Structure formats: structure tokens, C-alpha cells
Amino acid sequence: MKNILIPIVAITLMVSCESNLEEEPFSFITNDNFFNTEEDAISGVNAVYQNLREGGFYGSTYVTLSEVGADIIEYRSDGDAEFIGFDKNQFGSAFGPLNNFWTQAYSTINRANTVIVNTTLDSEIGDRVVAEATFLRALTYFNLVRAFGDVPLVLIPPEGIDNLAIPRVESSQVYDQIITDLNQIIGDGDLPETYGNSSDIGRATLGAAQALLAEIHLTLGNYSEARDLAQQIISSGTYQLFDTYNDVFDLANENGIEHIFSIQYSCVEPQFGSGYAQSFAVDFLYPGFGGLMVNEAFVASFDANDVRSELIYTEKITESGEILEVKQLPRHDKFFDPSPCGNSRAKNNWIVYRFADILLFFAEAENELSGPSGAAYDAVNQIRERAGIAPLEAGLSKEAFQEAVFQERAWELYSEGHRRWDLLRTGRYIQQMESVGIPTESRYVLFPIPLAELDANKELTQNDGY
Numbered sequence: 164m165k166n167i168l169i170p171i172v173a174i175t176l177m178v179s180c181e182s183n184l185e186e187e188p189f190s191f192i193t194n195d196n197f198f199n200t201e202e203d204a205i206s207g208v209n210a211v212y213q214n215l216r217e218g219g220f221y222g223s224t225y226v227t228l229s230e231v232g233a234d235i236i237e238y239r240s241d242g243d244a245e246f247i248g249f250d251k252n253q254f255g256s257a258f259g260p261l262n263n264f265w266t267q268a269y270s271t272i273n274r275a276n277t278v279i280v281n282t283t284l285d286s287e288i289g290d291r292v293v294a295e296a297t298f299l300r301a302l303t304y305f306n307l308v309r310a311f312g313d314v315p316l317v318l319i320p321p322e323g324i325d326n327l328a329i330p331r332v333e334s335s336q337v338y339d340q341i342i343t344d345l346n347q348i349i350g351d352g353d354l355p356e357t358y359g360n361s362s363d364i365g366r367a368t369l370g371a372a373q374a375l376l377a378e379i380h381l382t383l384g385n386y387s388e389a390r391d392l393a394q395q396i397i398s399s400g401t402y403q404l405f406d407t408y409n410d411v412f413d414l415a416n417e418n419g420i421e422h423i424f425s426i427q428y429s430c431v432e433p434q435f436g437s438g439y440a441q442s443f444a445v446d447f448l449y450p451g452f453g454g455l456m457v458n459e460a461f462v463a464s465f466d467a468n469d470v471r472s473e474l475i476y477t478e479k480i481t482e483s484g485e486i487l488e489v490k491q492l493p494r495h496d497k498f499f500d501p502s503p504c505g506n507s508r509a510k511n512n513w514i515v516y517r518f519a520d521i522l523l524f525f526a527e528a529e530n531e532l533s534g535p536s537g538a539a540y541d542a543v544n545q546i547r548e549r550a551g552i553a554p555l556e557a558g559l560s561k562e563a564f565q566e567a568v569f570q571e572r573a574w575e576l577y578s579e580g581h582r583r584w585d586l587l588r589t590g591r592y593i594q595q596m597e598s599v600g601i602p603t604e605s606r607y608v609l610f611p612i613p614l615a616e617l618d619a620n621k622e623l624t625q626n627d628g629y
Contacts, residue, residue, distance in 0.1 A: 198282045204292040207278040211299045212366075212427070214274055216435075220267040220303070221426045221513045223438055225580060226455070227260045228310060228610065233582035234599045235461045235573065239491055242454040252601050256611035256629055265613050268307050269317070275300035277320045287353075294353035298367040301341040302375055302515070308337045309382065309584055312609045312626060316340060330622040331612075338383060345376040356401050364418050370396050371424035374516040377524050382588050390528035393521050396423070397542075402518040404549055408470050411519075412497045417512050421519065425512040436508030439498035443578065445479045445487050456492035460599060461577070464570075466552045471574055497578055519546050519575050527568045535564035543571055550574070565589075604628065 198204045215221050230236040231249045238250040248254040254261070278296035282289055307314045313331040318340070348354060354369045377392035396402065405411050405421050418425060428437035442453040457475055465472035475495045479487045482501075500509035522542040529539040535557075544554035555567055572585055586592040587608055596603040606628025617623050 198278070198284065198289075201284060201286060201288040201292075204278070204282045204284055204289055207274075207282065208292045208295045208299075211271060211274045211278060211296055214267065214271045215299065215303075216426050216428065216437075220264065220271060220306075221515075223442060224260045224263045224267070225306075225513075226439070226442065226578075228264060229580040229583045230578055231455065232610075233586055234595050234601065235458050235577050235582050237456045237458055237492055239454045239456060246454060250601075252596070252603055252607050254610070256614040256617070256625065258613075261610055262613040262615050264310065265307075265616055268303050269315075271303045272300055272317055273320060275303070276318060280319055290351070290353040291355075294348040294351065294372075295367045297344050297348050298354065298372050298375065301344050304337055304341050305375065305379055308334050309587065310610050311612060313337075315620075315623075328620050328622040331624060338379065342376065342379060345372055345379070348372055349376065356399065365425065365427040367424065370399065370401055371516060374423050374521060374524075377521070377528075378516075381524055381528060382584070384531075386528040386531040390525060390532060393525035393528065396518075396521045397525060402521070404518055404522075404545060406549070408549060409474070411514075411517065412474075412499070412511075414500060414510050417510075421517045422512075422514055423516040423518065423521070425514045428510060428512055430502075430504035430508065430510050433505040433508045436504045437498075437511050437513065438507035438509070439511045439513065440500040440503055440509035441507050443494055443496075443498050445476075445489050445494050453494075455494075455578075456489075457495055457577070458599060459492060461573070462493055465574060468551050469574065470549075470551045495578060514579060520581070522546055523568055523572050523575070527565070530561060530564050530568065534561045535559050539564065543568060546571060546575055 198207055226236075227246060227249050231238050231246060238246045240247065245254070245258050245260060248258060249260065275296040279293055279300070282293050282296075284290075284292075304314075304316075312334050314334075314337060315329040316332045316337055317329060349369065349372050352369075354367055354372055356369050358364055358366060358368070373392045373396050377389045377396070380386070380389035380392065402423060403420050405416065405419065410416050410419075411421055416422075418427075428435060430436050443455045444453045462472065462475055474497055475493050477489045477493050479489070479494075481487060498509070498511045500511055503509035522545055526539045526542040529536055529542075533539075537557075540555055540557060547554055555564070559567065569585065569589055569591070572581065576582075583592075586595050592608055593603045593605065596607075606626070609626045611629035612623055612625050617625060
């Protein structure tokens, strides 16, 4: 496979509440005895974080697959044809975003493998670095397997140019590996609950590993394990909801009390900024304008008192007082940066997991196990109270509560990279897509293996229907 032989250059990791940047140039030259110091090991794992950010994996590509490839977020009709294709289920194996997703995933995995295999330091920092790299590899494989199904499972760095034709393995084997890895690092205790140094904020924590493992178990229907992991995060006291919904997305609150794990961005240098603000922006508010809009049917589904809908708008007033009317469909301000550092370069982190997500994980798993218990109601109602709407009333059936949790995830987490996976996990994908007029077939529950990868690796096979 051509993509797992990519040379690795670890540049930087942005890791602080103020989005400071510690620059640590570092080049992987050999896999033998390379990490001789803690500084080397830290620089190595920084390269893994860096790839998730600058490689584009959690940039527009991830938003396209997870949100545009679902039912709430739409792509403007006069925009890029490939992105429209994802919106309308008219994509093919030659589409660039799919190839970028695959390529960046295996580049990230290759970097993580290099750190895991070559970090043999007998120290707290050495153990933590391996745990961080293992978490990031597990996160990347989880995204790969739920996007493509069976994928190649690569656990060691490549040596030379031989043996690059790697076949896919069954998705169950990939899940087994990432569950084993996450159980190992959680059990070893090498990831801290929090970091004392501001320069380390943004790294993987114990809570991040527990959140990832909880979602994996929820995806597989292992409800007892998912519930227990979510409960551990809740009971730890490390995280809590912000007082107001808007606080979640305020740039001043990045890496705050509700945020469990985020991909870090800043404007210390323009190239270290993110493109989310522009992608969702009203036309011309930023240098350039975004293509992502909010489905009107979803907007209409909010309770009239729900403050979460206040971030969605059809016109915007600039600082100079100019009224900008939104073209086509509404936009939202979850990713608003009043002072971006350039075109597609703002300071917005990408929140992978936050505490509201965990409360809803718990409620979903608890309901599957025991029906709508008091604890399940409490988890959902904490979120509804912050949103300014009435609590769910006791007495719902298991099925009605299940539907309520699913709807709550939509209102709470729209545009945050969860929607497609929620639809697939709960078996609602085909029905929901058809309900908003998007032609859907069973093959679309998986994306096609990128054509460029099939050409480069003759051991790969294509998903059914493509």
C-alpha cells in the first residue's frame, strides 16, 4: 500500500488553552533505536497529533464524510461537485475527499506505529507517549472502520518497500485490536486525568480513552461496557457542562471543563489555523465563504425555547452594521471566529468528545440495558435544562426514550462530526436520508475504497455495490 510508506516529519503540536505553539522540528530517519531521549519521544508523538490536524483528516474531509454525508448539513448547490456528491449520495471511489481520508488515516497510523514500536524508554514520560500514540491509532482506526468496513490492519512501521500489498481484514478484527489497545492503556494508567503543564493541554487523557472506548462499545452493541465507561467519566468529576450552550464554542473556553478531547488549532502562525469557521460562514463574512448549510427541516424541529437553535441564522449583522442575507439555506455560528488569521485559518478547535456527548452515551446504553431509568432521565435532562427546554417526563417506553435520546443528540451535537455515525449505529441511516429526499441504497452505509488505493494495492478489494 503506497500510503503507509509516507516519510514522516514531525513539526509541531499546538497544546494550550491559549493555543500556544511549541515548535519541535524532528525527522524520522530510521526505525532502529531512534527515540533515545524523552524529548525525542515527545517530538515523535507530536507528529501524530500534527497529522490529524494539518494532514486534513479532521479538516474539511472529516466534516464532509461525517456531516455532509448525513441528513442535517447540506452543501450549497453552486459549490464543488465532489462535495455536492457527498450531500446527494452521488459519490464514487475516485472522489478526492475519500482518498484524502484514507491517505491521511494511514499516514497517521504509520506515525503512531513508529512511536509505539520505537519508544522503549523506561520512564513515566515514555509510557505516556506510547499510550498517547496508541490512543491516536485507535481513534484513527475507529474512523476508518466505520467509514469503510474491512480495512488493512497495520501495527508496525513499514521497512523498505517490500510487503506493501496488504489485504483488508474483517472489521471485527480491527475492532478487537482497538478495544484491546484501549483497555491496555486505560488499565495501565499511563494517561493522566488532566495535565499540569499548560503546554501539554490538548494531549490525550484517561477521559479521552474512556470516551473513545465507550463509543466503540456503543457502536458494537456492548451496552454494559459502554454504560460503565460513560459512568466512570461522569463519576470522575473531571468534566461538567458549561453553564450556557454558547460557552461550549467560545474561543476563550477551548479545552475547558466540558471538552474531553479536541484537535488543536491556533493563529500563532497562520498555517496552524482551522477552516471550520469559513466552511460554515455566511457568504463573504470571511475571506472567501463556506459551502455548508443547515437543513430547514432540522431547524424547524427545535422547541421554540431551545437556545441551541439561536446559533442558527438566516441573516447576520457585521461589526460595521451591514446585514448579510444567507443564500440558499440557514448557517450557524458554532465555529465563529471574529478575527481569523487568514483564508480558512481560524482558531476553532475540532471537538472530538465533550461531556454532553458522554451523558447521552450513558443514557442510550442505560436505556438499552434497563429501560429509561432515573439515571438515564437525569443524564438527558441535564442537557435539556441547559438548553432551556422542559425535561423529559417520566413514563416513556424504552422505544420512546431511545427516540428521545437520538433526537437530543441531533439538537445538541449538530455539525460536530457525529451525525452519520449516529444514523448508522442506530440503524436509521436509510430511512432518515430518504426522509429528507436523498436517494439511498444499502451500499451507502459504507464508503467505497478509494480508486487510487485499489490501483496501488492489488490486495485490496472494493466494497459491494461500487
